[in-house]
Amino acid sequence: MTDHEIRIALVLNGGVSLAVWMGGVTHELDLIRRASGGSDAPPSQPYDAVLADRWRELCHRGEERRRVVVDVIAGTSAGGLNGSLLATAIANGSTLDPDGDNGPWLRQKWVGLGSLDVGKLVPSAGVKTTSVLDGKYFLQQLEDLLKGVADAGDSDAEEPVTLFVTASGLGVQQFKAKDAAGQAFVVPDHRYLYGFTSEDAPTYDGARRKFSVKDKNGLKDTELLARAARASASFPAAFGPVLETPELAASPPRMQPGPAEAGSWLVDGGVLDNAPFGPVLDVVARRPVTGKATRYVLYVVPSAGIGHASTALPGAKEPSWRVAALSAVQFPREVDFRSDVEQLERLLLEADASWSDTQRLFDRCLKQPEERARLKAAATALQPAYSRGRAAGGVWEAVTIASHDQSTVLDAATALSEPEIDEILATDHPWVPGPDGSTTAVRNDADGNPSWLWGTGAAERTVRLILRSLRNQISKAPRAERAELDKRLTATSDCLMKVQAVRDALDDALAAAHLDLRPAGGAEAVAVGLNDIFEQLQIQRALGDAFAELVAIVGWELVDTALEVEIVSRCTSARTPQQRSAPFQFLRLGPDIPLAVLDELQEGSIANQLNERILYGSQVGHFGAFGAADWRRWDWLMGRLHCVAHLGAMLGADGDWIRETQRQVLQAEGWEIKAVAERIERLAQDFPVDAGIGALVTMRNELNASPEGRAITKGIADRMVDVSSGLGPEVGNWVKAAAGRKHQPGSWLLRTARWFTEPARQTAWERMVRGAKLTPAQRPQIFEPWLPVATAVIGILLLILAGTVDSLRLLTALLAGAVLALSAVLGVVTWYVRRARRRIRGWLERRMPEISPESRNQ
Numbered sequence: 001m002t003d004h005e006i007r008i009a010l011v012l013n014g015g016v017s018l019a020v021w022m023g024g025v026t027h028e029l030d031l032i033r034r035a036s037g038g039s040d041a042p043p044s045q046p047y048d049a050v051l052a053d054r055w056r057e058l059c060h061r062g063e064e065r066r067r068v069v070v071d072v073i074a075g076t077s078a079g080g081l082n083g084s085l086l087a088t089a090i091a092n093g094s095t096l097d098p099d100g101d102n103g104p105w106l107r108q109k110w111v112g113l114g115s116l117d118v119g120k121l122v123p124s125a126g127v128k129t130t131s132v133l134d135g136k137y138f139l140q141q142l143e144d145l146l147k148g149v150a151d152a153g154d155s156d157a158e159e160p161v162t163l164f165v166t167a168s169g170l171g172v173q174q175f176k177a178k179d180a181a182g183q184a185f186v187v188p189d190h191r192y193l194y195g196f197t198s199e200d201a202p203t204y205d206g207a208r209r210k211f212s213v214k215d216k217n218g219l220k221d222t223e224l225l226a227r228a229a230r231a232s233a234s235f236p237a238a239f240g241p242v243l244e245t246p247e248l249a250a251s252p253p254r255m256q257p258g259p260a261e262a263g264s265w266l267v268d269g270g271v272l273d274n275a276p277f278g279p280v281l282d283v284v285a286r287r288p289v290t291g292k293a294t295r296y297v298l299y300v301v302p303s304a305g306i307g308h309a310s311t312a313l314p315g316a317k318e319p320s321w322r323v324a325a326l327s328a329v330q331f332p333r334e335v336d337f338r339s340d341v342e343q344l345e346r347l348l349l350e351a352d353a354s355w356s357d358t359q360r361l362f363d364r365c366l367k368q369p370e371e372r373a374r375l376k377a378a379a380t381a382l383q384p385a386y387s388r389g390r391a392a393g394g395v396w397e398a399v400t401i402a403s404h405d406q407s408t409v410l411d412a413a414t415a416l417s418e419p420e421i422d423e424i425l426a427t428d429h430p431w432v433p434g435p436d437g438s439t440t441a442v443r444n445d446a447d448g449n450p451s452w453l454w455g456t457g458a459a460e461r462t463v464r465l466i467l468r469s470l471r472n473q474i475s476k477a478p479r480a481e482r483a484e485l486d487k488r489l490t491a492t493s494d495c496l497m498k499v500q501a502v503r504d505a506l507d508d509a510l511a512a513a514h515l516d517l518r519p520a521g522g523a524e525a526v527a528v529g530l531n532d533i534f535e536q537l538q539i540q541r542a543l544g545d546a547f548a549e550l551v552a553i554v555g556w557e558l559v560d561t562a563l564e565v566e567i568v569s570r571c572t573s574a575r576t577p578q579q580r581s582a583p584f585q586f587l588r589l590g591p592d593i594p595l596a597v598l599d600e601l602q603e604g605s606i607a608n609q610l611n612e613r614i615l616y617g618s619q620v621g622h623f624g625a626f627g628a629a630d631w632r633r634w635d636w637l638m639g640r641l642h643c644v645a646h647l648g649a650m651l652g653a654d655g656d657w658i659r660e661t662q663r664q665v666l667q668a669e670g671w672e673i674k675a676v677a678e679r680i681e682r683l684a685q686d687f688p689v690d691a692g693i694g695a696l697v698t699m700r701n702e703l704n705a706s707p708e709g710r711a712i713t714k715g716i717a718d719r720m721v722d723v724s725s726g727l728g729p730e731v732g733n734w735v736k737a738a739a740g741r742k743h744q745p746g747s748w749l750l751r752t753a754r755w756f757t758e759p760a761r762q763t764a765w766e767r768m769v770r771g772a773k774l775t776p777a778q779r780p781q782i783f784e785p786w787l788p789v790a791t792a793v794i795g796i797l798l799l800i801l802a803g804t805v806d807s808l809r810l811l812t813a814l815l816a817g818a819v820l821a822l823s824a825v826l827g828v829v830t831w832y833v834r835r836a837r838r839r840i841r842g843w844l845e846r847r848m849p850e851i852s853p854e855s856r857n858q
Contacts, residue, residue, distance in 0.1 A: 004064045005293040009072035009280050012079025013301040014270030017625035018617035019078035020632045023110045024639020026082045030096040036068045045100030047668045074164040074276045076269040080232035087163035091198035091219035094153030111632045118715035131240040132719045139230045146222035160199035162283050166269030167192040167231040191272050193256035194228045204501040206537030231266035241265035285582040288493040292474050295584040303612040362465050362565045379564035384435035386571040391424045391432045392416040395526050402515040420523040430534040431455045441563045442547050450544035456503045463496045465562040491553035498546040509533045589646040597662035603677040619695040627699040640665045701852035713769040742775040752780045759841040767848040788827035795820035
C-alpha cells in the first residue's frame with residue numbers, strides 16, 4: 001500500500017453565530033485527519049469511534065493509503081475563531097475533542113459561549129462598555145479555549161500548519177501610487193492580515209552561506225493568537241474594537257500592512273476581506289512535496305453570501321426610495337462574494353497558465369529527443385533576448401520590492417529604455433546571464449566551485465518545472481518505481497526550499513535598500529546596488545551548491561531541459577511578476593447540499609429547498625443561533641452532516657456510504673431520524689423565504705420560554721439602550737429617555753419625551769420580554785388632565801368678576817378671554833397628545849405580535 005496525501009487548504013468565511021455550524025464542520029474535519037493519520041494521531045472519543053473507523057476505511061481503500069492533511073487555514077470573523085482552534089490542535093499534536101465526558105468538547109464550548117448570559121457575554125447593568133457584548137469576557141474565553149486545546153496535545157504528533165486571520169483597521173491606512181505622468185496619489189487600504197505558523201521553513205544566512213531551520217511554533221502563543229482571533233470577530237457594535245499590541249504588530253505575526261507602529265484599533269475582518277485566498281495559495285505553492293499528493297482548496301461558506309436585491313418590480317413602475325435603498329445596502333455583500341469567486345477563478349487560471357503549457361513542453365522534451373533538440377536550438381538562439389529581458393526585469397523587480405511602500409506598478413518610470421539595457425549588459429552582473437547564447441545551468445567559477453548565473457526567479461521556476469513533472473510521474477508510476485521517484489522528489493523539494501530561502505533573504509535586503517530609477521543613470525545605479533546585495537549574500541555560490549546537489553540526484557538532463565524551457569517561455573516577459581502558483585482543485589462546503597440520510601423521507605425534499613435556511617444561524621442577520629441552546633446544537637449537527645456529504649464525495653464515497661455515515665453522526669450526537677425530520681418541518685414553517693421580521697419574532701418567543709432566556713432578552717435590550725451614546729451624547733440621552741426601562745432624565749424636555757413615549761415603551765417591552773419592570777414616567781404638569789378644566793374655571797370666574805365689578809370690567813374681560821383661550825389650547829393639545837400616544841401604541845401592537853405562550857423547540 002502506497003501513501004497519498006490529500007492536502008487541504010481551508011478557507012473559512014465569516015458569519016457571527018454561524019460559528020456554531022462551522023464548529024461542527026471543523027470537528028468532523030479534525031476527526032477525518034486524525035482517523036486517516038498515523039498511529040501517533042490523537043484517538044477519537046468512544047461516541048465517534050465508529051465514525052473514525054468509517055473515515056479510515058474510506059481513506060485506505062484500494063492500493064493507496066490516503067491521508068487527509070490540513071496544512072493551511074485562513075479564517076475571518078467566525079471562521080477565524082474555528083480556524084484558530086483547528087490550527088492550534090494541529091500545531092500542538094492535539095484534537096478539538098480533548099474531553100468527551102459530555103459529548104463533543106467543542107460543541108459544549110460553542111453551545112455555552114453562544115449563550116448571551118447577563119454577567120458573561122452580556123455585561124451586567126452598570127458595567128461601562130462601548131458595545132452590546134463584553135469583548136474582554138470573550139477574549140478571556142478564547143484564551144482559555146485555545147490554551148485547553150494546546151495543553152491537551154502531544155509534541156510527538158505535531159504537524160506543520162499555517163494560519164491566516166484577517167482584521168480591518170480603523171483610522172488612516174493607505175499606500176502611495178503614481179500614474180503615468182508621475183503624479184502621486186494615495187489608495188486607502190484598511191485590510192490587516194496576521195499569520196501564525198508551526199512550519200520549520202529554512203532561512204538563509206548570506207554572510208556564512210548557510211541554511212538553517214529554526215524550531216519555531218507561532219501557534220503555541222495562545223494569548224497572542226486569541227487577540228488576533230478576537231479582533232477578526234469584532235463585529236461592529238456587537239463587540240468593541242481590539243487594540244493592536246506591539247507583539248501583534250510585530251512581523252510576524254502581522255503580514256499586512258507593512259512595517260508600521262502598533263496601536264491600531266481593529267474590527268471584524270469580514271468588513272473588507274471575508275475570504276483571504278491570496279496568501280493561502282502563496283503558502284500552498286511554497287509547501288514542500290515529498291510524495292504523491294493532491295491539493296484541495298476547501299472554501300467553507302455557510303450561505304450564498306448575498307441577499308436578493310429587490311429592484312425587480314412588475315411593469316414599468318419606478319422603485320420607491322425605500323426599495324432602492326434596501327437593495328443598495330445588499331450590493332456591498334454581493335461585491336464581496338463576487339470578488340471571492342472572481343479571485344478564485346483568476347488564481348485557478350494563474351495556476352494553470354504557470355504550469356500547463358510550459359510543463360507540457362518540458363515533459364514532451366523529456367520523452368522526445370527530437371523535440372528536445374529543437375528546444376535546445378531555440379533556447380540558444382533566444383538566450384540573448386532572454387538576457388535583455390531579465391536585465392530589464394531584474395531592475396524592475398528590485399525597484400518594486402525596494403519601494404513597495406512608496407509606489408506601485410502603475411509607475412511607468414520603471415520601464416527601462418534599450419540604451420539603459422545595453423549599459424547594464426556591457427558589464428558582468430551576478431543576477432543576470434550575459435547574452436552569450438549559453439544555456440548551461442551551472443558553471444564552475446575561477447576556484448572550481450559550482451555557480452548559478454541565472455538569478456533567483458529563474459532558479460525557482462526551473463525547480464518548480466522539475467517538481468511538477470516528478471509529482472505527475474509519481475501519481476502514475478508502478479509501485480516498483482516509486483521509491484526512486486520519491487528520492488528525486490524529496491531532493492527537488494529540498495532544493496526548492498533553499499531557493500525560496502535565498503529569495504526571501506534577497507527580498508528582505510532589497511526592502512531595506514534605497515533603489516530609485518528617477519535620477520539620471522538610475523538603471524545602472526540600481527544594477528550596481530543589486531550587484532552589491534548579490535555579492536554580500538553570496539547568492540551565485542549558494543544556488544550553485546543547491547543545484548549541484550540536485551543534479552547529483554536527478555541528473556543534468558532534467559535541470560538543463562527545465563532551464564531551456566525557462567529561456568524560451570520567458571524571453572519576452574521581462575516584467576511579468578513572479579507567480580507562485582500551484583495546481584489545486586476547488587471545493588465549496590456549504591449547507592445547500594442534500595442530506596442523504598433523509599432521502600427516503602418527505603422531509604428530505606423540504607431540507608433541499610431550505611438551503612442555508614436549514615441553519616438557525618442564518619437568521620436575524622446571522623445572529624439567530626444565539627436564540628436557544630437547542631438551536632446551537634442543531635446547527636452543530638448540520639455542520640457535521642454537511643461535512644460528511646462534501647468530504648465523503650471528495651474522497652470518492654458513494655451515496656450509501658454517505659447515508660450510513662450521516663446515520664452514525666446522528667447516533668454520536670444523540671439525535672433520532674424522526675426528530676431531525678420534525679425539526680426540518682418546523683424550520684420550514686418558522687423561517688419561510690420571506691420571513692422578514694418573523695424570524696426575529698420566532699427568536700423572541702424562544703428566548704421568552706425560559707427565565708434564562710427572558711433575562712438574556714432584557715440584558716441585550718438594556719445594553720442596546722446603554723450603548724446608544726455611541727451615536728452621540730445627545731442622541732444617547734434621547735434614546736435612553738424614550739426606550740430605557742428605568743432611566744430618569746434630568747432635563748424637563750427629556751422627562752416630557754419619556755412621558756410621551758411611555759405607552760409605546762410599555763408595549764414594546766411587554767411584547768419583547770415577559771415580566772419586564774419599567775419605572776413609571778412622571779406626567780409633566782402641562783399635560784395634567786385637570787389643567788384645561790381648571791384654567792376654564794378660572795376664565796369663567798374672571799368673566800363673572802368682569803360683570804360685577806365695573807371698575808375692573810375691561811381688564812378682567814380681556815384677562816378672562818386670554819385664560820379661556822389658553823384653556824382651549826391646553827384642551828386641544830392634551831387631547832391631541834393623548835390621541836397620538838394611543839395611536840403610536842396601536843401602531844406598535846399591530847406590528848409586534850404577542851409573545852407565544854410556550855417554546856416550540858424544547
